Amino acid sequence: MSRNGGSIILEFSLDFSLDRKPLFYQIYDYFKQGILKEQLPYGTFLPSIRSCAQSLKVSKNTVESAYQLLVSEGYISNIPKKGYQIVHLVQKFGSKSFPIVSGDYTDEVRIDFRYGNIELSSFPLNQWNKARNQIIGHYQRNYEVEGDSQGEYALRKELSRLLFEARGVISASEQIIIGATPQQLVSLLCQLMDTRDYVIGVEDPPSSFLIS
Known part of the structure; x- marks a missing residue:
């Protein structure tokens, strides 16, 4: 796997024979683990559904199911006209520094x-x-x-x-x-x-x- 311009390029095929879980779940779990291990950094775009399906030699519906599961769990987001972007930030437990989120804060409860x-x-x-x-x-x-x-x-x-x-x-x-x-x-x-x-x-x- 490599990155080009913020997008991920698959350079191999997953060996689906090693796992009895559904194909879409194996694709979902692969990207999920990559995100959690920070091998796939925040802000990176995943390959398009079509290119991912071609690389892995599976149907587009299979890849779409995996992506939708990642979306539902908050790992990626579908950005219109751009693609699926990683939006999950890995938390650093035990760290004394915390990211500062910019924005105006008020006392109004939203x-x-x-x-x-x-x-x-x-x-x-x-x-x-x-x-x-x-x-x-x-x-x-x-x-x-x-x-x-x-x-x-x-x-x-x-x-x-x-x-x-x-x-x-x-x-x-x-x-x-x-x-x-x-x-x-x-x-x-x-x-x-x-x-x-x-x-x-x-x-x-x-x-x-x-x-x-």
Whole structure:
């Protein structure tokens, strides 16, 4: 791999036979590891989908799936008319110096990250209620008062499929548990783990987390 004018040029082909994971996931993981190890620096552009597909001898859809996964996780961004640029900055733990971000700061809160605060004014409640009522009406005859303790089977089956497509994780619907809140699921996970063999630690977040 080499860089030319801010773009990455692939000079080899990945050996897909060494890994049983989906092809798109192997391409995604290769670029991800390169970014995390700073072999692919911040601001560099990845090769176009077409050129990457030609170099690796895979379909453009395969490369596009890998790029979209990198975009969804914040490693790269699709810059119009330019291409996919690396936007992930590797954090240096233990360093006493921190990058200074330029900009004008005010006391006005733009983003509220406090837990439990929902911007209801921006949520499409009318469309949500309409879709919910349609689904309940459609499945009313099959509706059960007492559902599955692990969550609806159809939903767990679909999640199992999505986990494999998006992350390459092989799982069965029986291995998935759906809960109402993160606290409930963390509590259940702690109960499943033997405290004699595991040490469980959780973060202690501040009471409020605001970005101005």
